[in-house]
Amino acid sequence: MVSKSMFSSFRLFLVAAVIAFVAGCASTAAVERAQQQAEQANQTAEQAQQAAQDAANAAREAMEAARAAQQAADGAQRCCDEAHDKLDRALERMQEK
Numbered sequence: 001m002v003s004k005s006m007f008s009s010f011r012l013f014l015v016a017a018v019i020a021f022v023a024g025c026a027s028t029a030a031v032e033r034a035q036q037q038a039e040q041a042n043q044t045a046e047q048a049q050q051a052a053q054d055a056a057n058a059a060r061e062a063m064e065a066a067r068a069a070q071q072a073a074d075g076a077q078r079c080c081d082e083a084h085d086k087l088d089r090a091l092e093r094m095q096e097k
Helices: 002-096
Strands: none
Touching: none
16 A cells, blocks of 8 residues: 555656756747847847937938038029129119210
């Protein structure tokens, strides 16, 4: 009777050990998958950060180009205004004569 009980206990222990081993392997695999996913997420975040930096640089360059264009347009407008004023004065002088 003791040997039968001992055998049943040993079988129960063996089944529990196999289950624990399989569960341990599954947890290790799950941890490895989670680590891989974290690494992929980190790489994606780094790529997104680089893309955002590139976009910010492009926006900065576009702003500088827009400012330069605005300055050129302002200069052209001043030139036109001066030419218009000169023409008006010349026309007034012609009408006076």
